[in-house]
Amino acid sequence: MSARRLAAEQPGSFAFASATMEQARWWIAKYPPDRKQSAVIPIMWLVQKQEGWVSEPAIRAIAELLGMAPIRVLEVATFYTMFHLHPVGKHHLQVCGTTPCMLRGSEDLKALCKRRIGEAHAVSADGLFSWEEMECLGACVNAPVVAIHDYYHEDLTPGAFEALMDKLARGESVTPGSALGRQTSAPEGDATVLTDASLFDGSLAKKITLPNLPEKV
Ligand code: FES
Numbered sequence: 001m002s003a004r005r006l007a008a009e010q011p012g013s014f015a016f017a018s019a020t021m022e023q024a025r026w027w028i029a030k031y032p033p034d035r036k037q038s039a040v041i042p043i044m045w046l047v048q049k050q051e052g053w054v055s056e057p058a059i060r061a062i063a064e065l066l067g068m069a070p071i072r073v074l075e076v077a078t079f080y081t082m083f084h085l086h087p088v089g090k091h092h093l094q095v096c097g098t099t100p101c102m103l104r105g106s107e108d109l110k111a112l113c114k115r116r117i118g119e120a121h122a123v124s125a126d127g128l129f130s131w132e133e134m135e136c137l138g139a140c141v142n143a144p145v146v147a148i149h150d151y152y153h154e155d156l157t158p159g160a161f162e163a164l165m166d167k168l169a170r171g172e173s174v175t176p177g178s179a180l181g182r183q184t185s186a187p188e189g190d191a192t193v194l195t196d197a198s199l200f201d202g203s204l205a206k207k208i209t210l211p212n213l214p215e216k217v
Contacts, residue, residue, distance in 0.1 A: 004078045006056050007086040014057035016065075020050045024065065037066050040076055044083060053084040081134060089123045089130035091168045094147040097133040100140035108158045109144055116165060128169055141185040142178055151176030155188075 016024065023046050027039040040062065047058050054077050063070040077083045084092065095113060097106050113120075113131040123130045139145045142154035146161065153164060153176055160179035167174050182188050198204055 004081070004085055006059075006074075006078075007053075010056045012057070014047075014051070014055055014061045016047075016061065017050050020046050028066070037068050037072070040066055040068065040073060041080070044073070044077060048083060052090075053087050086121060087123060089117075090128050091130075091148060091165075093117075093129065093131040093165075094134045094137070095131060096135070096137045096139075096143070096145045096147075098136040098140075100136070101144040104143040105157065106144040109146065109156060109161050112158050112161055116162070129165065142182070148174070148176075154178045155180040155182065 024039070024043045027042045027046075028036045031038045043062055043065070044054060044058075047062060048054050051058060059073045059077055060070050062068075063073045066073075077085065081094075093113060095101075095106060095109050097110065110131075110133060117124045117129045117131050120132045121130065134147070137145050137147055137152065139152050139154060142152075144154075144156050146153045146156055146164075148164075148168075153161075153174070155178045156164075157179065164174050164179075180188055
């Protein structure tokens with residue numbers, strides 16, 4: 001695990017947008033009043049959605065809202081890599097570099113990020129992109145994986161990844177999931193086993209009568 005520190009340059013203040021505060025109150029209401037600190041992660045996530053990253057004034061504001069010591073909120077912010085402690089580009093690309101993804105080509109994806117965006121954590125000149133390497137994102141079966149905003153993009157080749165970046169740069173939406181078009185984590189290509197449709201339509205099921213059913217009235 002790498003040391004994660006707050007950005008050297010911080011804004012002077014932070015204020016919850018009204019929509020953010022409305023959602024924060026929804027999360028707080030899920031917990032007993034003396035346990036409202038339990039909402040710290042979802043509220044920090046909302047703050048990140050509002051600002052793009054989590055600043056030191058935002059950490060203090062979250063702490064005040066939840067009645068926590070700021071250090072407790074800082075601990076959460078610095079522990080979870082889902083929280084950005086520095087400003088990021090409009091699209092922040094989180095490239096998994098752990099072994100399964102590395103074996104399936106993540107080094108090439110990182111090289112592409114370096115060529116097109118710059119070093120990890122740098123924001124591109126147009127403000128559109130930034131990237132970082134992540135530890136396992138938990139979707140190794142469809143490696144290599146890149147997380148963008150709330151979604152995973154899987155089975156990426158450098159070509160598929162660059163096409164994705166092109167779309168984002170043009171302001172187009174991108175479809176998450178497998179770049180190979182495989183269904184969830186099913187094997188690549190057409191199914192080669194269990195291909196008989198009657199296996200799944202119930203026609204092979206033996207008719208049985210359950211014992212101990214109540215008498216019909
Ligand atoms: S190693 Fe990349 S998702 Fe697990």
